[in-house]
Amino acid sequence: MPMLTPDGLAGLIFIFLAVVTLAGAFIAATALRLPRAVAGLALGFCGLAGIFYFLNSPFVALMELLIYVGAVCVAIVFAIMLADPGVEKARTARSTAIPAALSLPVGALFAWGLIILARNTMWPAPAAKLNPGDTVDIGHSLLTTYSMVFELISIVLLMAIIGALVLARKGRD
Amino acid sequence: MNASTEVYRLIAFLVGLIAFAALNAAYLVWLERKVCGHIQRRIGPKEVGPYGLLQPIADGIKLMTKQVMLPPQVDPVLFRIAPALVLIPAVMSFVVIPFSENLVAREINVGLLMVFAFASVNVLGLLVGGWGSANKYAVISAARCVSQNVAYEIPMLITVITMVMITGTMNLNEIVMQQPDITRWYVFRFTASPLAPVAFIIFFICSLAETNRAPFDLGEAESELIAGFHTEYSGMGFGLFFMGEYANIVIGTSLATILFLGGWQSPVPFIPGGWWWFLAKVYFLIFCVMWIRWTYPRTTLWGLLNLSWKILIPISLLNLLLTGGMLKLMPLAGGAG
Structure with missing residues (x-):
């Protein structure tokens, strides 16, 4: 079983963390209730912290948890706390067809630009000894x-x- | 040690820690009722088993067989995950706590930071639970809990930073190693900081407030808020909040033990150190927590916030400055500072 080699397991963990991060971001962007959006944001931060830990930087991972989940999310929740928890975001009356049609090419263009940038940049060589946090x-x-x-x-x-x-x-x- | 034994060791530790958290919560409830009973000149539980020792098991069965109600107005997702959000970070924090020199699930260099990172998630669980309940008492309670936690996290972290300046490390086991006997416990290390016992008291008060224990239990002030953020929870949903609260008390007292009271090290040379010392110190501090709870009446929110912002934060800042000055003038011989 190739899955059970250390590399295979590491890959599985990475995919899991990436899915958690993306799912959190997706919930944060699409949830109709504000509390759920914040919970999604917290989930995304946790996934991100997991990726930092996966990349052998426990210090950054824990800071991500401490500051983003423990402080930023709590501050956001506190700020919107006094809103009525049951209220759903009003659905806009505008037609969503044109924005949806426009957003795809714009997003694709943006992603393409980022990919080109990432591939052509001269990244500094990765540190020879990974810092153990x-x-x-x-x-x-x-x-x-x-x-x-x-x-x-x-x-x-x-x-x-x-x-x-x-x-x-x-x-x- | 090869990779697969490490994995098995970690799994064994995790199962053990979860069992410890659950059993510990069950028996701390029993202890709490006994301590409270004796403080109030009653006997406390005595019917189920000798000295009421089987009471927690009966309680556990009762909680697990109860129906978990989902009131109609609540947010079903947030309502369900909130109890887990309170318990999981507490169990995660146990991973880095050294029960003895080798009895630690995972020793990492930033162990102290890890405990605080996970402790900060706990508040989110209370908030989500209070809000998901769609109950005005729960929302008020969650708002109180957050303002309280934010206010007390500051003096606590300042005190911890002071301790890290003295110890020079955030590895919990190394901090314990630096305190081999009672004269070198950090609570008595006047050469590092003349305010060391004050720092211990600040840390202890803050951990009381962070775990929402009386006299700081404004979040669940029964006379005003029914039961606060867990008003709507029944059965094991409430049980998990309770387990989380007791697990957090153990985490807070463990940190106090590790930072100030020498962790698993023996205070006297003729008895060897080990997990028994660690547990003895932790349970003594937990007894003090209960003693305080049943001795002092609940404070007001106003008094609580004033205590933090006007007394604890200035004193802890003063302690930070003094310690920095002391360390500059006379570097510690024993510590790494």
């Missing part, structure tokens, strides 16, 4: 190579916090 290396690169990006992101977060405070103040007095 070592936080020391990640810390070093965050504070040396990527320190600029790191600081910029923290400025964005600071602005978000100040913005939230300003908005909250306004309601109070």
